[in-house]
Amino acid sequence: MNVAIFRESLLPYSETFIAAQAASLRRYQPTLVALKRLPNSVPLPVPSLVLPEERGLPAGGMTAFKLFSQVPRRWDKLLREQQFSLMHAHFGPDALWGLPLARRLALPLVVTFHGYDVNPTQTPLSHGYRYYQARRGHIFRSAKRVVAVSDWIRQRLETLGCPPSKIVTHYIGIDLNYFTPTRRESEPVVLAVGRLIESKGVRDLLQAMVEVQRRIPGARVVIVGGGPLEEDLKAEASRLGVRAEFTGPQTPEQVRGWMERAALFCLPSRHEAFGLVYAEAQAMQLPVVAYAHGGVPEAVRDKETGFLAPTGDKVALARHMITLLGDEPLRIRMGQAGREHVQRHFNLQHQTHLLEGIYDQILS
Structure with a gap:
């Protein structure tokens, strides 16, 4: 048919x-x-x-x-x-x-x-x-x-x-044959993938990264995506003194490549129906840090495949990222649980x- x-x-x-x-x-x-x-x-x-x-x-x-x-x-x-x-x-x-x-x-x-x-x-x-x-x-x-x-x-x-x-x-x-990890991170990269609009919470992520980079000097954030706020967010990162790389829009292959390199995924969206990108990150064995908003708790299991913070709580975002960046066994355990979660449900x-x-x- x-x-x-x-x-x-x-x-x-x-x-x-x-x-x-x-x-x-x-x-x-x-x-x-x-x-x-x-x-x-x-x-x-x-x-x-x-x-x-x-x-x-x-x-x-x-x-x-x-x-x-x-x-x-x-x-x-x-x-x-x-x-x-x-x-x-x-x-x-x-x-x-x-x-x-x-x-x-x-x-x-x-x-x-x-x-x-x-x-x-x-x-x-x-x-x-x-x-x-x-x-x-x-x-x-x-x-x-x-x-x-x-x-x-x-x-x-x-x-x-x-x-x-x-x-x-x-x-x-998502296609689990495509989103399959072949290696794990070699550097403390926090990855965000999404359109650069206010609701995606990238500004909150940049502000949380101030404390993350104070506690973990080698950490940096990579932001994949384009949108009307790109120049404004670049200026915000500069004002805050945050080491941030804005890649602009990327192909699916490039996104997957960044997921191979990253230590964790963080997109603190303030309006998210579900967010397939959270499932993609978990399929790549990336623990997720996000806000417990909308459909995100259906995609990410709090304290099992990542950490969910109250919406708008940038202190909690920073705390969760610091915890994951400083604890490799926890990252590995949550990453494996995330892959299993996606295999079962998505x-x-x-x-x-x-x-x-x-x-x-x-x-x-």
Whole structure:
């Protein structure tokens, strides 16, 4: 059976998990369907269909599609040729554009909510996000199944009015064949990987590193990722006198390389639906230090695979990092426990098998 995996744009490096999940399907044949292709898209391991590239648009066609849900005939013909059985949209706002396509083809729609799409305080509130907020209830009513990437997201969806009977919690999972450690750290590196926005807590990490580097002079922090706060955070590190390396965006291979070198992973996010990067770090046998916020306690077991601090408690962050950097046997023990935790709960092949079960239920 053919399944259309819908994303408005294909596909930023921060969303390699979508491509990995699609590629791991076994009983369903996936095609990534989108409205545009990003210039620096992640390599796609499955077939893709960017509708305007294939059949173009009549004058005003995209406006008519987005404002009035008018699907161009040439798109309709192309999609019918694919003989899809189901459409799976990732992110709530994308479901707004996937829904008219699914409805035109009489396909059941599955929507996965990942985090920012259930955030009532999303800032800045763009016109597009406001429109999505106004139409979110329509998505809840129209979708056959609503997938939450954590129980925390499930609770947020229920609060926003999604019928509980439609929601299923499903962890996406990671490729344990890819995220497999081959060696351990040779230097006291604290690693953070994430978009450089306020909610990811990198500023808190830099401030905590002041005490870490006072107590452990050889320690340094490596921050992987880009974003609007990059220059501001570099200035903050300079002001604090923290030894910090900002690498900018990196490929998945480069991220994995940094995980090989690091002693621990710390991303004190203040808004995290789940955080696959925590599972990736644990799969690489890195103990994790983070805030006990949102879905993070579902990904990281406090005092077993890492340490979770109260949100905003930078003193606790520093204390936990100092403890781990100064105790190699503890790092090894927590790292091994983290790998076992991910193997039990977040194995991509097993999780995708469960996803196919969700598809089966919808189509039965």
